Amino acid sequence: MILTVTLNAALDITYRVPALTPHATHRVTEVGERPGGKGLNVARVLAALGHEAVVTGFAGGRTGAELRDLLAPLPVRDALVPVAGTTRRTVAVVDGATGDTTQLNEPGPTVTADEWSAFLDAYASLLRDAEAVALSGSLPPGIHVGAYADLVRRARAAGVPVLLDTSGEPLRRGVAARPDLIKPNADELAHLTGAREPLRAVRDARRRGAHAVVGSLGPDGLLAATPDGLWQAAPPAPVAGNPTGAGDSAVAGLLSGLVEGLAWPDRLARAVALSTATVLAPAAGEYDAAAYAELVGRITVTERSATA
Amino acid sequence: MILTVTLNAALDITYRVPALTPHATHRVTEVGERPGGKGLNVARVLAALGHEAVVTGFAGGRTGAELRDLLAPLPVRDALVPVAGTTRRTVAVVDGATGDTTQLNEPGPTVTADEWSAFLDAYASLLRDAEAVALSGSLPPGIHVGAYADLVRRARAAGVPVLLDTSGEPLRRGVAARPDLIKPNADELAHLTGAREPLRAVRDARRRGAHAVVGSLGPDGLLAATPDGLWQAAPPAPVAGNPTGAGDSAVAGLLSGLVEGLAWPDRLARAVALSTATVLAPAAGEYDAAAYAELVGRITVTERSATA
Numbered sequence: 001m002i003l004t005v006t007l008n009a010a011l012d013i014t015y016r017v018p019a020l021t022p023h024a025t026h027r028v029t030e031v032g033e034r035p036g037g038k039g040l041n042v043a044r045v046l047a048a049l050g051h052e053a054v055v056t057g058f059a060g061g062r063t064g065a066e067l068r069d070l071l072a073p074l075p076v077r078d079a080l081v082p083v084a085g086t087t088r089r090t091v092a093v094v095d096g097a098t099g100d101t102t103q104l105n106e107p108g109p110t111v112t113a114d115e116w117s118a119f120l121d122a123y124a125s126l127l128r129d130a131e132a133v134a135l136s137g138s139l140p141p142g143i144h145v146g147a148y149a150d151l152v153r154r155a156r157a158a159g160v161p162v163l164l165d166t167s168g169e170p171l172r173r174g175v176a177a178r179p180d181l182i183k184p185n186a187d188e189l190a191h192l193t194g195a196r197e198p199l200r201a202v203r204d205a206r207r208r209g210a211h212a213v214v215g216s217l218g219p220d221g222l223l224a225a226t227p228d229g230l231w232q233a234a235p236p237a238p239v240a241g242n243p244t245g246a247g248d249s250a251v252a253g254l255l256s257g258l259v260e261g262l263a264w265p266d267r268l269a270r271a272v273a274l275s276t277a278t279v280l281a282p283a284a285g286e287y288d289a290a291a292y293a294e295l296v297g298r299i300t301v302t303e304r305s306a307t308a
Numbered sequence: 309m310i311l312t313v314t315l316n317a318a319l320d321i322t323y324r325v326p327a328l329t330p331h332a333t334h335r336v337t338e339v340g341e342r343p344g345g346k347g348l349n350v351a352r353v354l355a356a357l358g359h360e361a362v363v364t365g366f367a368g369g370r371t372g373a374e375l376r377d378l379l380a381p382l383p384v385r386d387a388l389v390p391v392a393g394t395t396r397r398t399v400a401v402v403d404g405a406t407g408d409t410t411q412l413n414e415p416g417p418t419v420t421a422d423e424w425s426a427f428l429d430a431y432a433s434l435l436r437d438a439e440a441v442a443l444s445g446s447l448p449p450g451i452h453v454g455a456y457a458d459l460v461r462r463a464r465a466a467g468v469p470v471l472l473d474t475s476g477e478p479l480r481r482g483v484a485a486r487p488d489l490i491k492p493n494a495d496e497l498a499h500l501t502g503a504r505e506p507l508r509a510v511r512d513a514r515r516r517g518a519h520a521v522v523g524s525l526g527p528d529g530l531l532a533a534t535p536d537g538l539w540q541a542a543p544p545a546p547v548a549g550n551p552t553g554a555g556d557s558a559v560a561g562l563l564s565g566l567v568e569g570l571a572w573p574d575r576l577a578r579a580v581a582l583s584t585a586t587v588l589a590p591a592a593g594e595y596d597a598a599a600y601a602e603l604v605g606r607i608t609v610t611e612r613s614a615t616a
Contacts, residue, residue, distance in 0.1 A: 020410075026410075065370070098331075102334075103334060107336065
């Protein structure tokens with residue numbers, strides 16, 4: 001199975017309003033709820049690709065219980081660890097007039113030292129059956145900034161390939177712990193390396209410790225610096241849609257490709273096709289399976305020269 | 309006891325953000341939750357005034373359970389009726405830079421015919437012990453627009469004085485059922501009567517069926533058309549603050565004054581002092597007890613001539 005870790009899982013709420021006007025009162029015309037958090041999205045895509053996916057992280061309080069209820073019918077195994085605090089909500093307010101989304105993210109429960117220690121036990125036991133692990137998203141309050149570095153080291157000690165998808169200081173520290181793969185976007189790359197130029201930034205991020213670095217460049221696709229070479233993979237044409245979850249779909253593509261032993265160009269083609277099919281899907285964080293099937297053979301993967 | 313009816317109770321959530329920017333992502337810095345809905349606010353103020361207060365209406369789902377948990381430690385009795393649907397949330401987003409609030413209100417659960425019938429049984433039984441009843445707020449989906457008119461008639465048939473505080477068509481129909489008191493604001497009065505001039509509007513609203521009409525004129529206080537005469541009651545000076553819940557505090561003042569047999573000028577003075585003390589309180593929907601005690605003797609109540 002493939003394990004995904006979501007330390008700050010969320011109940012994702014979507015409100016549709018006719019038009020969002022600051023300082024006014026709005027009647028919400030449509031309320032949606034789904035289990036949220038980047039690792040949960042990754043796991044759903046992995047399951048759709050035919051992999052056994054297990055989600056861990058924390059869940060607590062009424063929103064945690066609701067999250068688990070929503071997770072139960074999905075083809076992913078719930079191995080979330082209980083916390084005394086309450087799982088956060090995120091509220092996405094979709095403006096019906098423009099289609100734009102305004103996002104409000106609660107901070108999440110404060111995780112105690114005992115809860116973190118219970119999680120580490122669960123993580124160790126889950127790693128025993130894992131073919132690969134993805135560590136995704138922000139850290140909830142109470143968890144030390146080096147937590148991902150710790151989880152990377154434990155995965156490597158257990159011989160399980162580990163992908164890290166986070167940002168800021170947790171990413172910087174995590175990279176130093178030598179993960180097999182990181183998937184930063186252009187902003188995260190620039191923040192990590194100080195380099196704005198993507199090719200320079202992915203190579204610099206590798207030097208900092210990551211064995212492979214796949215930078216996501218939005219509509220320009222993915223740029224990968226790996227032990228086997230440098231590649232850029234791009235969709236046949238730019239697409240319009242909702243980019244929510246596109247990065248998580250790319251992570252699922254990369255991780256499933258790794259587990260299946262695909263060559264880098266094929267992993268990258270799968271990841272770009274999945275993330276493009278996610279932008280094209282009407283619901284945020286889902287992907288359009290027909291679009292994926294149609295796109296996966298049409299991704300351009302170009303080898304780049306290290307001196308470019 | 310005094311009964312308050314909140315057919316569309318809510319879990320009121322408050323999010324504080326540094327500054328609200330449409331179409332951006334916000335990290336919420338503070339999350340607040342309280343039991344919400346106008347009748348629940350009225351009951352809390354009645355309890356603070358020393359009255360036994362009972363709340364009824366509907367509650368269901370996880371948010372309904374959370375609402376009841378938050379209600380449990382308060383000095384009001386929970387007589388909410390279960391529904392299969394889920395109690396709505398309201399989200400108030402407070403902009404830390406300006407202090408302004410953007411409000412998002414979910415529609416509420418759809419109430420079935422059987423649930424409405426169970427509510428009517430509970431209402432009939434609660435009316436037997438009630439000295440007065442307040443019917444407050446909007447109707448949830450599934451409840452017919454004449455529901456408040458029905459509840460007004462049942463209260464009158466049981467000999468219980470009834471105050472109606474709603475808007476739109478439910479108010480129009482409710483007024484025709486001859487409630488003892490309505491408390492519209494200037495907009496609701498204009499919508500009900502077509503008259504913009506407050507004195508004309510409150511008198512016209514009485515002719516439509518309400519035995520007494522107390523119009524709330526915001527910072528100008530209350531204007532009352534009653535069987536005993538016409539009065540205007542105003543605070544000694546305008547106050548700045550959060551007007552959320554000020555109308556509910558006025559309702560509690562009017563209803564407690566009625567039950568205690570106060571003369572109209574004293575009821576109005578109490579209602580204006582309570583609603584002013586609510587604007588002055590830092591938390592939305594609470595009132596500042598010290599400010600109330602100081603204000604109640606300083607409210608100007610002026611008799612108005614019917615021909616003014």
